[in-house]
Amino acid sequence: MKNRAALIAAVLLAALAPAVALADSDKTTVGDCHIGAYRLADGSLVDIGASTGQALRWRRFDGTTGALTQGADGVWGSTRGWTGKPDGHQVRFGACGTGELSFDGQAAHRQDFDVTDTTFQGAGVKLAGRLVLPKGAGRVPVVVLIHGSENYSARDLYSLQRILPAEGVGVFVYDKRGIGASEGKYTQDFETLADDAVAAMGEARRLAGPRAGRMGFQGGSQGGWIAPLAATKTRADFVISSFGLLISPLEEDREEAALELKLKGHSQAEIDQAMDVVDAVGVYVSSDLKTGYDRLDALRTKDKAEPWYKDLHGNFTWMVLPLSDAEAKAKASELVMGTPWRYDGMDVERRLNTPQLWIQGSDDLQAPYAETRRRLDALAAAGKPITRAVFPHTEHGIYEYELDASGERQSTRNADGYFAMMRDFARDGRLNGTYGDGTVTTPKRAMAASGQ
Template sequence: MRVPAFALALLLTLPFAPAVQAGTVGDCRVGAYRLAGGRVVDIAPTDGDTLRWRTFDGETGALHAAADGRWTSTFGWTDRPDGKAATFSCAKGRITFDGRTGKRIAFNQTETRFPGRGVDLAGRLVLPKGGGRVPIVVLVHGSERDSARDFYWLQRMLPAQGIGVFVYDKRGTGGSGGDYSQDFDLLADDAVAAMREARRLAGSRAGRVGYQGGSQGGWVVPLAANRAPVDFAIISFGLAVTVLEEDQQEVVLEMTLKGHSPQDIAKALEVARAAEAVIASGFTSGFDEFDAVRAKYRDEPWYKDLHGNFTWLLLPYDKAQLIEKGQALKWGTPWTYEPMPTLEASTTPQLWALGADDFEAPSAMTSDRIRSLQAKGLPFTLAVFPKAEHGLTEYEMKDGMRVSTRYAPGYLQMMADFIRTGRIGPRYGGAVIDRPN
């Protein structure tokens, strides 16, 4: 789903990241429940007056309150009823979901505040009940501005599978101090601080410890993993290219899928690079060049299909408007940060889980680069899920737009296996897997 607001669209927002206006945060229904037969369903807050359910195999839907006290479900992120329903007993911690009863799973949960780089951050350690050692994964933000402690559902889903989770609010979000930032260097230091706090709180229960980060977190996690030893790193739908290259790759992918010629795609890239120069300058230069290339191509048939990750946002505005709007976008984004030197210096086993159909973070060049690192002997595993887009969700088409339906089969199990052992099994849904040499 595209985010129409000028500023928000530059956040590379995750499909499963809800809007800040959610009215269900703190809802007594929110939690992970073990159903009769052993299946786990997680109930999470989301935007508006709905809840979202998810299961470990990747199925999901939205729950809508009905007049009779039931909650009825719609399929994935569509508005199509799927026949499922839920009822809750908050006082007893019980659920009836899709005809099966279940009980809320209790975890050992510890709230904490800890120092990041120059700010206090709010975090939470969630461990399975018991006293034994467990692997722990630190969940690293993408670019969303919501509270991870409120909205990250993996903080319940993974502990329900015997894996500990440390979740924290990124600086400038939720209960954490400081200003919102997209400075990867700064955010990597915060991630290291979160990892150390997770180890401190877990004490003797800490087994393997590492990171998982999606989207923008794919730039942050490798930096953090190089700064202090961890046992593993998982990058979900992230990139091994610069932020500006991401925009260019999205332009190429979208224009290709719309049937435009290589010559027209080359022209579209001229416009994209001019837009990128404006934003990379902090909206201080490049306006004349941008005006010239827009005037040159504005009337050509392909121009209406030019999009990219953020090029399209700049297209309607003149210099004065861009300067004004650019004042709200100074988040420290390192537009030309090249991630390959960081990856080449890594000794941490990494799992890269990518979507073959990802528009927001096109995966082809990143896949090639991860394979080149494997060829050099780095301990990286690459899994590319077919028919999956940003967020590792599968989708269907409606009115020319993608609508997500579920998480890619095998994706969650793959992450859990890698967290536990640093290795993955032979098959996860339809994922195409390249293993370390």
């Protein structure tokens, strides 16, 4: 997530992806012999994962991270987060196959897991998955990881498949349909994707056998819509929604566009005017590009000289605005992907009694959380077992950030406590103690705040 512009250019619904989407032409370090979770001499964890180009990426359990590139002397130097700024960390790897490295002079040994690769039947297509369990014979909780809208293989690039097992929590990771080694056509049809997640849960349960303890879903971004829906279709002990939403994709585009204009200093009257354009885009795309273009074109022609127009972005409005009707229809495969534009997540939540953890970033531009927070608190106050957590100064992906000289956000790390929060909820069904600077609202606290 080097900057927001790079993120949104890579995926249509960029707010629904947990990290930078990779173009088909991008080279990665997938398959590098050094990839793995390493236990340092002091007992702490450092994960080495694939990245773009010739780089690797390290992550610590506290959320710190950096990109690693190899120097002429064989030492891998690090840059902080996605900023490209040297941070002073150095890694030396042992020979391939030894599972040894030195991180800032501290020796580390790669952790061994019980890993089973599999192919299983999703909703009409074969999907490629992987079960990763901590070594041993005892029961462990298992988290089924649900994709965001990104176009890369989760099996190749999701670091949680190592970070959580290193902390005693099993993971089932799979490539969504049309991505990686999975068959089928890419879609954003939530019902279909939820059916695939249910199939993944069944396969994880089958492979884990007697080792399967508590089992649940974790979904990031778009996966935050899918995970609760999947839990209404099968038995799940918990749901974790990371930087997800309880508003529809159309509402999400509207909220994002309004928030961006507000941050750019535009007045409420200007924002209200801009929302007419956003709503016209919504009518057009939600009709599968069949109706609404004439009104959109008329508004665009009338308003394009307004001072706010150049700052009108949103989640997908930006992609539609420059296009003629013919150009949009030529890009239909990118604009019409089965997205349930008016999806009602509240209907799902009213039917769901599974314990849930919702983790949100206070400064998330791509999935603005204000209305989602209000709805979650109302559900919790009504007795739903929903725990909500917010990390300050974090954006989409629960990434902390800094601003570069041009004002673009540069992600620096995950918030301290983010990984621990997911581990603990999967393991215990509740949060214990503090999690960095995160603020936690439990169901009991929500009920007390509402006067119940």
